[in-house]
Amino acid sequence: MTESTARKTERSEKEQKAHVLTLPLADTRVDREPHSYERWLVTKLMRMAGSPPVRFRLWNGDVIEPEHQEVSFTLHLKDPKALYSLVANPNLAFGDLYAAGRLDIEGDLPDLMETLYRAVHAAREKWPRWLDALWKNHNPRATGIAEAKENIHHHYDLGNEFYQLWLDRAEMQYTCAYYEAPDLTLEQAQLAKLEHVCRKLRLKPGMTVVEAGCGWGGLARYMARNYGVKVHSYNISREQLAYAREESRRQGLDGLITYVEDDYRNIEGQYDAFVSIGMLEHVGKENYPALSELIKRSLKPNGIALLHSIGRNRPMLMNAWIEKRIFPGAYPPSIGEFMEICEHSDFSVLDVENLRLHYAQTLTHWMERFEASQDKVADMYDEHFTRAWRLYLAGSIAAFRAGSLQLFQVVFTHGGNNQLPQNRGDLYTFPAAPEEA
Amino acid sequence: MTESTARKTERSEKEQKAHVLTLPLADTRVDREPHSYERWLVTKLMRMAGSPPVRFRLWNGDVIEPEHQEVSFTLHLKDPKALYSLVANPNLAFGDLYAAGRLDIEGDLPDLMETLYRAVHAAREKWPRWLDALWKNHNPRATGIAEAKENIHHHYDLGNEFYQLWLDRAEMQYTCAYYEAPDLTLEQAQLAKLEHVCRKLRLKPGMTVVEAGCGWGGLARYMARNYGVKVHSYNISREQLAYAREESRRQGLDGLITYVEDDYRNIEGQYDAFVSIGMLEHVGKENYPALSELIKRSLKPNGIALLHSIGRNRPMLMNAWIEKRIFPGAYPPSIGEFMEICEHSDFSVLDVENLRLHYAQTLTHWMERFEASQDKVADMYDEHFTRAWRLYLAGSIAAFRAGSLQLFQVVFTHGGNNQLPQNRGDLYTFPAAPEEA
Numbered sequence: 001m002t003e004s005t006a007r008k009t010e011r012s013e014k015e016q017k018a019h020v021l022t023l024p025l026a027d028t029r030v031d032r033e034p035h036s037y038e039r040w041l042v043t044k045l046m047r048m049a050g051s052p053p054v055r056f057r058l059w060n061g062d063v064i065e066p067e068h069q070e071v072s073f074t075l076h077l078k079d080p081k082a083l084y085s086l087v088a089n090p091n092l093a094f095g096d097l098y099a100a101g102r103l104d105i106e107g108d109l110p111d112l113m114e115t116l117y118r119a120v121h122a123a124r125e126k127w128p129r130w131l132d133a134l135w136k137n138h139n140p141r142a143t144g145i146a147e148a149k150e151n152i153h154h155h156y157d158l159g160n161e162f163y164q165l166w167l168d169r170a171e172m173q174y175t176c177a178y179y180e181a182p183d184l185t186l187e188q189a190q191l192a193k194l195e196h197v198c199r200k201l202r203l204k205p206g207m208t209v210v211e212a213g214c215g216w217g218g219l220a221r222y223m224a225r226n227y228g229v230k231v232h233s234y235n236i237s238r239e240q241l242a243y244a245r246e247e248s249r250r251q252g253l254d255g256l257i258t259y260v261e262d263d264y265r266n267i268e269g270q271y272d273a274f275v276s277i278g279m280l281e282h283v284g285k286e287n288y289p290a291l292s293e294l295i296k297r298s299l300k301p302n303g304i305a306l307l308h309s310i311g312r313n314r315p316m317l318m319n320a321w322i323e324k325r326i327f328p329g330a331y332p333p334s335i336g337e338f339m340e341i342c343e344h345s346d347f348s349v350l351d352v353e354n355l356r357l358h359y360a361q362t363l364t365h366w367m368e369r370f371e372a373s374q375d376k377v378a379d380m381y382d383e384h385f386t387r388a389w390r391l392y393l394a395g396s397i398a399a400f401r402a403g404s405l406q407l408f409q410v411v412f413t414h415g416g417n418n419q420l421p422q423n424r425g426d427l428y429t430f431p432a433a434p435e436e437a
Numbered sequence: 438m439t440e441s442t443a444r445k446t447e448r449s450e451k452e453q454k455a456h457v458l459t460l461p462l463a464d465t466r467v468d469r470e471p472h473s474y475e476r477w478l479v480t481k482l483m484r485m486a487g488s489p490p491v492r493f494r495l496w497n498g499d500v501i502e503p504e505h506q507e508v509s510f511t512l513h514l515k516d517p518k519a520l521y522s523l524v525a526n527p528n529l530a531f532g533d534l535y536a537a538g539r540l541d542i543e544g545d546l547p548d549l550m551e552t553l554y555r556a557v558h559a560a561r562e563k564w565p566r567w568l569d570a571l572w573k574n575h576n577p578r579a580t581g582i583a584e585a586k587e588n589i590h591h592h593y594d595l596g597n598e599f600y601q602l603w604l605d606r607a608e609m610q611y612t613c614a615y616y617e618a619p620d621l622t623l624e625q626a627q628l629a630k631l632e633h634v635c636r637k638l639r640l641k642p643g644m645t646v647v648e649a650g651c652g653w654g655g656l657a658r659y660m661a662r663n664y665g666v667k668v669h670s671y672n673i674s675r676e677q678l679a680y681a682r683e684e685s686r687r688q689g690l691d692g693l694i695t696y697v698e699d700d701y702r703n704i705e706g707q708y709d710a711f712v713s714i715g716m717l718e719h720v721g722k723e724n725y726p727a728l729s730e731l732i733k734r735s736l737k738p739n740g741i742a743l744l745h746s747i748g749r750n751r752p753m754l755m756n757a758w759i760e761k762r763i764f765p766g767a768y769p770p771s772i773g774e775f776m777e778i779c780e781h782s783d784f785s786v787l788d789v790e791n792l793r794l795h796y797a798q799t800l801t802h803w804m805e806r807f808e809a810s811q812d813k814v815a816d817m818y819d820e821h822f823t824r825a826w827r828l829y830l831a832g833s834i835a836a837f838r839a840g841s842l843q844l845f846q847v848v849f850t851h852g853g854n855n856q857l858p859q860n861r862g863d864l865y866t867f868p869a870a871p872e873e874a
């Protein structure tokens with residue numbers, strides 16, 4: 001072998017190695033043939049996900065059928081890099097790729113997501129520990145006062161016009177509705193939720209209420225209008241507060257409602273009721289003892305507190321994509337974790353209700369309206385935003401249907417309070433939903 | 438100083454020391470003067486107990502008034518040793534001394550106990566750690582299969598005749614009743630409890646139910662009679678089972694009910710409902726994961742489970758006297774601790790209800806009947822037993838009134854079950870209590 005031949009061989013070996021190890025990542029041509037190990041990766045990924053009835057269509061049109069399963073859905077990976085992102089961090093990449101249009105889905109989106117959630121839920125019990133560690137949500141956002149402001153701004157200050165496109169027209173509720181009957185409209189179910197909450201708090205005219213996180217202020221207005229109570233509502237989303245104040249003025253409720261632009265941690269005074277609908281998800285577990293002490297000092301001796309929050313059957317990190325792209329810093333607690341709030345201040349839990357499937361139905365109603373307005377959304381933002389939100393809504397429907405998320409309403413009071421309702425029959429004396437809304 | 442004088446002085450010093458340190462304990466004459474440090478001990482004890490409005494009458498008739506308080510109750514310590522026992526271990530000694538007649542009480546017994554519970558609850562936050570350690574319940578009984586048999590025998594095999602003296606005449610329920618309305622009789626409220634439980638389980642004719650710990654079998658008979666379900670009920674109290682079987686035969690329910698004399702851990706088969714009323718207190722925290730797995734394998738995919746148990750607002754050891762003398766091995770969990778049962782098997786909690794004040798009322802009804810039959814009880818057992826049970830009933834009334842004990846009904850199902858009731862309105866469609874009972 002001459003020296004030059006030897007060098008050539010060496011180079012060619014290097015080139016070959018480079019081809020094996022880096023070329024597929026570098027070769028992003030969307031019409032190139034998939035390598036055999038790329039097909040193997042897809043099969044492996046599907047097995048790790050519990051072998052759902054899903055077909056993969058690759059960038060060049062090649063398909064990989066699921067093992068031993070009828071096909072119900074097709075995932076279309078539009079470029080080779082998408083596959084590698086998906087394998088490295090499926091929780092985050094699935095959403096990012098879908099939003100960017102690099103992954104597409106044939107079949108009903110919520111149904112696919114539910115199928116995936118159920119399959120993964122069953123399969124992950126058998127994952128090796130390194131895989132669980134690799135795929136979990138790393139570095140969720142903090143929830144200090146400064147971060148909370150950013151976290152909330154990121155989501156709730158997207159513009160009231162945007163939320164008006166698909167939330168209920170009754171009270172702009174961006175939380176789980178209460179489908180007292182399965183055929184209620186979104187408006188009826190949201191009003192029924194507000195009524196159900198007021199009944200659980202056993203409100204009477206002249207009472208005082210403090211609300212931590214008030215959204216567009218609908219609960220405060222409902223309470224003032226229908227129960228004649230005085231409400232102090234705290235929120236750090238400026239856009240939401242502007243709407244809330246205007247609406248309260250329009251309805252002539254200014255004398256009963258004070259909307260405060262401040263962090264819930266700065267609540268002052270003592271009230272007959274403490275209520276928070278859909279804020280606990282943003283509080284962060286590390287702040288539960290402080291929240292507990294806040295409720296303890298804000299609640300009169302016979303006062304009642306109600307926290308309404310997304311939750312879990314057992315402690316689990318938030319889905320990475322939702323936590324990073326949609327709800328920074330969000331964490332839904334299990335009841336066991338939630339109980340730190342109650343046990344820390346010797347509160348007595350009176351009532352826990354789980355409205356999981358009500359949230360699936362609420363989200364289905366939202367998604368229908370969202371889909372009907374998606375051209376407008378794309379005009380207001382862009383196609384990437386529209387796709388991200390479609391996936392977020394569909395994924396949330398799926399998570400509540402599959403049982404990976406729960407919705408808890410927890411009612412509690414000071415440990416020594418004996419002024420308790422005789423039973424819960426008063427919550428059900430007549431329908432909570434208006435006949436028409 | 439001569440040798441003999443020196444020896445005398447030495448002896449007299451020893452005698453003096455002996456006098457200071459041991460004489461009061463040795464000198465058990467019930468008419469002797471209390472020492473000044475004994476009076477100091479009483480004052481100190483009352484301060485540690487949060488200065489309740491309680492007067493002490495000592496063995497010789499001397500009284501010690503409470504500081505800055507109107508007197509509502511008098512504790513009469515009948516001998517000097519009683520004081521030392523009380524100081525060394527008040528949780529255990531209070532009951533033992535009362536049962537033995539060495540401590541007597543002037544004033545309403547449940548009221549006194551509630552006053553003491555509330556005062557101690559507030560005061561113990563400030564106790565030094567050594568005092569908390571000294572006074573806590575040491576070495577509670579284990580709850581393995583063998584110990585469980587002894588623990589249960591100790592309490593539930595006292596004789597059916599004894600329990601018939603003061604439990605309801607409808608279904609011999611030795612658990613919290615449901616006072617749907619405040620003026621129900623004990624019989625009505627116990628039947629309302631059984632009805633409430635059946636509704637929460639959403640029973641339908643032909644369903645199958647397994648019951649862990651069935652007492653005298655009343656729930657099984659109620660379910661079979663009123664819902665036409667098939668019930669397997671487990672119990673390890675032979676006395677209770679004999680009664681349950683006879684009663685089931687008498688009512689012609691043998692075809693629907695099987696009473697099994699076995700530990701709940703040996704439950705076999707799969708059922709539409711898993712129910713346990715008042716057994717969890719005896720299970721022991723260390724057995725919660727196993728109980729969780731048992732429920733998981735015993736419950737059909739769409740089955741519903743209900744556990745009804747005494748509980749706490751926060752983790753706390755059982756009162757020493759109750760645990761040692763009345764309910765060996767008993768431990769009422771906080772909801773946070775209870776959640777280990779649910780989280781361990783990915784159960785979804787649907788409903789938690791707290792019936793704390795219902796148990797106070799149930800116990801008040803029991804105590805009225807017990808007091809009316811106390812001569813019979815003294816004939817069946819003895820005065821010591823009668824006094825111990827009077828204190829146990831009064832103390833339990835007080836604990837539920839003061840909020841040191843809670844009563845939780847927790848309804849849950851498999852995490853993936855979507856066959857859920859639309860809402861809880863069906864629990865309240867018509868009164869659960871019969872008009873007369």
